[in-house]
């Protein structure tokens with residue numbers, strides 16, 4: 620990233636669209652960073668029913684995900700559902716992310732032809748649940764318990780690469796923890812971009828400006 624970069628020029632790729640990934644994406648897109656999420660929809664939330672998410676009495680995991688997806692879509696995330704990330708590598712000034720989407724095109728022998736693509740970003744947030752393969756291939760340091768080594772800001776040993784959610788803990792897997800991890804990663808990215816500590820505080824007077832006609836009457 621050059622010294623003259625403004626938030627408008629900064630791009631973030633989030634790998635994984637479960638609670639951790641969508642939380643990171645919500646904070647980065649809401650605060651002006653170009654944000655893309657790749658997700659294969661294998662989130663554990665489809666098996667869960669939440670009674671332990673503070674502020675939400677009871678909600679099905681799939682219903683929670685539908686609301687979360689709508690929320691990030693409303694703020695302008697480029698959400699690439701069913702596009703799998705196959706590799707993440709460091710580039711001169713950021714990261715290259717390779718993806719593959721199963722195409723409906725079929726070869727003469729009946730095999731499906733996958734469409735591969737490459738994307739670049741200044742920051743990458745890994746949020747692939749308990750699957751840590753991409754972090755390993757990127758060269759992120761691991762702890763002795765085989766989880767990705769991060770601090771409270773969720774940044775890995777690779778500058779600009781973050782790991783969040785189930786991949787950074789051996790077992791303590793909860794939706795609320797993943798959502799917190801995603802927010803922590805995003806705020807650290809925003810602080811880096813803005814060059815000073817950043818927080819995303821809104822007040823009641825912002826409600827109409829932010830949500831417009833979505834505000835409850």
Ligand SMILES: Cc1cc2nc3c(=O)[nH]c(=O)nc-3n(C[C@H](O)[C@H](O)[C@H](O)COP(=O)(O)OP(=O)(O)OC[C@H]3O[C@@H](n4cnc5c(N)ncnc54)[C@H](O)[C@@H]3O)c2cc1C
Nearest residue numbers: 635637638639659660661662667704748784785792793794
């Ligand atoms: C049966 C069950 C019940 C549960 N009940 C509760 C509960 O009551 N309360 C609670 O708090 N938690 C519960 N959980 C745990 C909760 O579901 C997880 O903590 C949470 O889903 C973890 O979020 P995450 O974002 O870290 O990972 P995930 O939700 O696993 O999301 C990871 C996402 O990344 C995608 N992905 C992975 N690799 C790639 C790739 N290469 N390219 C693109 N996308 C990729 C996956 O498809 C998936 O959508 C339950 C889990 C299970 C299995």
